[in-house]
Amino acid sequence: MNINFLLERGDNDKEALLWKNKFYTYSYLKNNITKCSDYLLANGIKKNSVVGLSGDFSPNTISILFSLIKFNCIIVPFDAKQKNNNKQKYDIARIEFLITVNKNEKIKISKTKFFEIHEFYNSLIKNNIPGLVMFTSGTSGIPKAAVHDLAKLLEKFRYERKALRTLNFLLFDHWGGLNTMFHVLSNGGVVITTNDRNPESVCKLVEKCKIELLPTSPTFLNLMLLSGAYKKYNLDSLKIISYGTEPMPENILLKLKMIFPKVKLQQTYGLIELGVLRSKSEKDDSLWVKIGGEGYKTRIVNNILQIKAESAMLGYLNARSPFTDDGWFITGDEVLQKGEYIKILGRKSEIINVGGEKVYPQEVENVIQNIPNVMEVLVYKEKNQIMGSIVCAKVRLVKDEDHKIFSKKVKVYCKKNLEKYKVPVKIKITSEKLFSERLKKSRVKSIN
Numbered sequence: 001m002n003i004n005f006l007l008e009r010g011d012n013d014k015e016a017l018l019w020k021n022k023f024y025t026y027s028y029l030k031n032n033i034t035k036c037s038d039y040l041l042a043n044g045i046k047k048n049s050v051v052g053l054s055g056d057f058s059p060n061t062i063s064i065l066f067s068l069i070k071f072n073c074i075i076v077p078f079d080a081k082q083k084n085n086n087k088q089k090y091d092i093a094r095i096e097f098l099i100t101v102n103k104n105e106k107i108k109i110s111k112t113k114f115f116e117i118h119e120f121y122n123s124l125i126k127n128n129i130p131g132l133v134m135f136t137s138g139t140s141g142i143p144k145a146a147v148h149d150l151a152k153l154l155e156k157f158r159y160e161r162k163a164l165r166t167l168n169f170l171l172f173d174h175w176g177g178l179n180t181m182f183h184v185l186s187n188g189g190v191v192i193t194t195n196d197r198n199p200e201s202v203c204k205l206v207e208k209c210k211i212e213l214l215p216t217s218p219t220f221l222n223l224m225l226l227s228g229a230y231k232k233y234n235l236d237s238l239k240i241i242s243y244g245t246e247p248m249p250e251n252i253l254l255k256l257k258m259i260f261p262k263v264k265l266q267q268t269y270g271l272i273e274l275g276v277l278r279s280k281s282e283k284d285d286s287l288w289v290k291i292g293g294e295g296y297k298t299r300i301v302n303n304i305l306q307i308k309a310e311s312a313m314l315g316y317l318n319a320r321s322p323f324t325d326d327g328w329f330i331t332g333d334e335v336l337q338k339g340e341y342i343k344i345l346g347r348k349s350e351i352i353n354v355g356g357e358k359v360y361p362q363e364v365e366n367v368i369q370n371i372p373n374v375m376e377v378l379v380y381k382e383k384n385q386i387m388g389s390i391v392c393a394k395v396r397l398v399k400d401e402d403h404k405i406f407s408k409k410v411k412v413y414c415k416k417n418l419e420k421y422k423v424p425v426k427i428k429i430t431s432e433k434l435f436s437e438r439l440k441k442s443r444v445k446s447i448n
Contacts, residue, residue: 055101074131163189244268
């Protein structure tokens with residue numbers, strides 16, 4: 001595949017990437033892609049190979065990724081920090097080669113066991129098209145492997161957009177992270193990388209590098225507010241804070257708007273199976289959002305959002321097709337609609353049925369999050385013989401306090417602000433983190 005359009009808007013001498021406190025120009029990246037291409041060919045990787053690529057957004061990892069696209073390979077990105085968790089995925093993805101780029105930029109190529117080529121791979125190889133395999137989180141079982149026609153996913157980057165100095169916050173094996181990188185580089189912007197995604201380090205990096213766009217998750221933004229890290233550094237360079245990967249608590253959004261009145265707060269929406277849609281929030285402090293853009297159509301059936309996308313995956317390697325007979329993907333997100341805008345209430349699978357009444361965990365979490373001393377809250381269900389299910393909550397505190405007194409305080413506050421059936425029956429105070437290392441809520445893991 002011709003990849004020139006992904007880098008052609010960046011002037012050769014312009015900064016393209018910051019990695020380990022050193023800037024690399026667009027000229028460097030282009031030359032390094034040529035070097036990496038030669039290296040891959042010399043080490044047995046040929047066109048249309050199925051290749052796992054483990055690394056982060058370093059110069060060599062990015063250059064190898066571009067080289068593999070140029071070779072029309074089927075690429076399976078892995079987060080290098082999740083090495084032990086990746087072994088199962090190697091087999092599911094049926095990779096022929098594994099390329100590892102370590103923290104010192106050293107490249108290791110290993111040949112894996114031979115697996116029978118999947119029919120989706122055969123289709124991509126036959127048409128000489130690059131592929132991309134992305135995995136679902138797998139918190140409720142074996143992760144599903146979504147196979148994409150990568151050429152279709154990359155098509156949107158042919159359209160010129162605004163280029164900003166952007167922190168590549170989301171990870172290398174996350175389409176949100178790859179989408180950010182491709183967007184920035186294809187528009188001549190600057191990708192700022194980091195290995196340390198805690199609030200203190202990120203805020204320090206925003207000040208130091210004058211970052212303009214911070215794409216992140218609601219969980220991270222909540223932690224940033226609680227830590228007070230934003231007060232220690234000059235964040236005036238920020239123009240946009242975009243958030244996605246999970247629902248945003250309304251109270252956190254309102255706090256962000258008060259603290260960053262001049263920053264545009266933009267909700268994003270994307271799925272591993274479909275890619276990232278274009279989005280427009282009704283207002284900065286509103287959870288109503290309009291999604292779609294070139295190549296996407298949306299509809300709502302029985303209050304569930306469905307999407308048809310030109311860039312939709314071919315299918316899962318290890319699961320049934322999730323598409324309707326007429327090609328729509330059922331997202332599982334229950335939504336409200338107001339003209340062109342929607343408000344995402346939560347996953348249908350997470351709804352708690354209490355005696356026939358619906359309870360959305362996010363709504364209860366929003367209320368509890370307003371109680372002083374609450375760092376994190378996760379609402380979940382437990383089975384109940386009489387009511388079907390009951391509402392339960394795990395709460396992580398900023399500082400310790402008497403658990404019985406605090407639990408009573410939560411119930412009293414919830415009774416004042418929620419219908420009776422939404423009030424948590426059980427409240428557990430915990431010291432464990434309620435978000436994963438990937439900085440999003442581990443809802444399924446946390447209820448087991």
